[in-house]
Amino acid sequence: MIYLDHNATTRPCPEAIEEMQDALRTLWANPSSTHTAGQAARGALADARTRVARFLGCQGTELVFTSGATEANHMAVLGGLALGRTRGRTRLVLSCIEHPAMLALAQRLRAEGTIVDLIPVQADGSLDLAAAERLIGADVALVSVMGANNETGVCMPLAALEQLAHAVGALMHVDATQLAGRSEQRFDASGADLWSISAHKLHGPKGVGALVVRKGLSLPALLCGRQERQRRGGTENLPGILGFAAAAERASLTLAADLLHLQDLQARLERGLLALSPQVQVYGRSCQRLPNTSCLRFGLLDADRVLARLERAGVLASSGAACSAGGTQPSHVLLAMGESPERAKAAIRLSTGRDTRAEDIEQVIAAVTGALLPLLADEALAAA
Ligand code: PMP
Structure with a gap:
C-alpha cells in the first residue's frame, strides 16, 4: 500500500517508538513525585521540553505540553479571549478555512455571545488580506489563523497578519x-x-x-492544576512527550533534505497527473503551498468513488469531505474558495511524507491511469 494521507497522520518514526517503549518500561513514575523514580521522570520531562523547544525555536519555559493541537488551539482561543476581555477587547477573528474543531469552537462562542469574524479566502485558496485588514480592528482580542491549510496546503500570509494584529494591539495565534x-x-x-x-x-x-506561549504572556489555563507551571493540569503524558521529542529531533536532523525531497515528489506527481487529462485540476497551484500536499479533482468524479478505486489499486488517500448523519458534506475549504458543492465533492487530497519514494509516485500515476482515466473518458463523452 502507498500511504498518501500524511496530513491526516504520519507513521511514528523508529526513534519515537523506541523512546516511548523505553519510557513505558522504565519512566512510569509520576514526574510530580519527590522520590528518586519521580525525579527521574521529571528529569526526562525537562529534557524533552528542551528538545521540543529547540525544534520549534522557543524557550522551554514558553512550551505547554497538551493532548494535541485541538487542545492547544482551544487554550489559545479561550485564553486569548479571556486576556482580551481584561483589556476591553472582545472580538475574535479567524480564517474561514480553519480546522473543523476550531470552527466548531467559534460556533459555540458565537452562540454564547462572542462576536467572531471569519476572514474569507480567494478562489485559489489564499487568504483575502484586504478583508483581513478591514476585519482586524481595535476591539479584536485575538487573530487566529492556520499556518497552512490541511486540505489544500496553501500557506497563509502570517507575517502580514501578525503585523495587522499587533498594529491594533491584538494577540496573534x-x-x-x-x-x-x-x-x-x-x-x-x-x-x-x-x-x-x-x-x-x-x-x-x-x-x-504543545502550545507555545510567548514569554511574558500570562495566558490562563484551560485545564487547571499544578503541572506545566500551573498552565495545564493533569499528570504529564511522559511516554507521548518523549516520543514527541524524539520525532522533533529526528525531523530537524533532515528537514532541509526532506523539504527538497517533498518538492520533487510534488512536482512529479502534479506534472504526471495533469498530463493525463485536461479534466484533472490541482487546487492552489499558483499559491505558496506545503510541498507535501496536492488537492485535486478528476473531472466531477465523486471523491468517495475515486478514493475507493485508488485504494483497490493500492493507494490510500483522503478527501476533505466530512461525513455526518446526513451523508457526505462537501469540504468547507473548497466551498469557501467558491467551488460548487458538486465540484467540492470531487476533490481529494494526496499528501506525501518523508518516507514516500519517487517510485511510489510513478505507481500512483499508473493507478490513476488504470483506475480513473476510463471513467474520465466516459464523463467527457457524456458531456460532449
Ligand atoms: N489543526 C490542523 C490544521 C490540523 O490539521 C489538525 C489535525 N487534523 C488539528 C489542528 C488537530 O490536531 P490533533 O489531532 O493533534 O488534535
Missing part, C-alpha cells in the same frame, strides 16, 4: 500543525504570540502536542 516537518517556519522567526503543534503530523505519537 498560529495553528502551525501542518507546518511541522513541512516548512522551515519556526516560532522564533515569527511574530506570533501563540503557536500550536501536534506530534502525530511529525512522525510522533497521537494525543500529544
